Amino acid sequence: MVRWQPGAPERLQKAALELFATRGFEQTTAAEIAEAVGLTERTFFRHFSDKREVLFQGQQVLVQAFLDGVAAAPPESSPLEVVASGLRSATSLFVDERRAHSRARQSVIDRNPGLQERERHKMTTLATTVADALRARGVDELAATLAAESGVTVFGIAFTQWLRDGEERSLTAIANGVFGELLDLAGKAGVSRENP
Incomplete structure (x- = not known):
């Protein structure tokens, strides 16, 4: 799994929006968002307090x-x-x-x-x-x-x-x-x- 690449918050936001649009907000987890861009759930929570904040950052x-x-x-x-x-x-x-x-x-x-x-x-x-x-x-x-x-x-x-x-x-x-x-x-x- 990739540990660091530039632009992690932007990549997480893009992946989250795609997953929310296709699977639904409630059905998508922070872990799935992170996994979609090759990051860990822990990395997701370094950038966002919860998955709602991806949309409101x-x-x-x-x-x-x-x-x-x-x-x-x-x-x-x-x-x-x-x-x-x-x-x-x-x-x-x-x-x-x-x-x-x-x-x-x-x-x-x-x-x-x-x-x-x-x-x-x-x-x-x-x-x-x-x-x-x-x-x-x-x-x-x-x-x-x-x-x-x-x-x-x-x-x-x-x-x-x-x-x-x-x-x-x-x-x-x-x-x-x-x-x-x-x-x-x-x-x-x-x-x-x-x-x-």
Whole structure:
């Protein structure tokens, strides 16, 4: 059995995704994932705390991209402008070459309620982190929460569209369109502060 080759986490992720897609998430063990790439189960657990983490390992990269975009927004930006900057930064991670992988990953998640819950938790954590970053910029509690939740919702809707068969637009372009629709809806609502 091969003891070490470069890129073990990536090889384990690729093998796991293939096994999850063909055999099912619940039916695949960590040992089988490791064996598929010539590694031991012990090596698998050096890289991942459990087999779910194979699907969610990049979460911190996404969070950091959002935060980098928030930090890059000019000081005079409105809360929604700051969130839009975070969205642009985060969506730039998802280049077209990642679309097939992202589709396969989402397909596995969509077939497992536990993984769906983990994905929802990931998005809730992202919204909380972005709201905290907005508050650190001096945005009040309510505006920070509304802006962050809206931005994460836009990301989720855009990501779902990006994964659709036949979709060729970039995630950034789709997110810009969804964000624009949100702004249009808010502008057309005509709801006053006194009469919500």
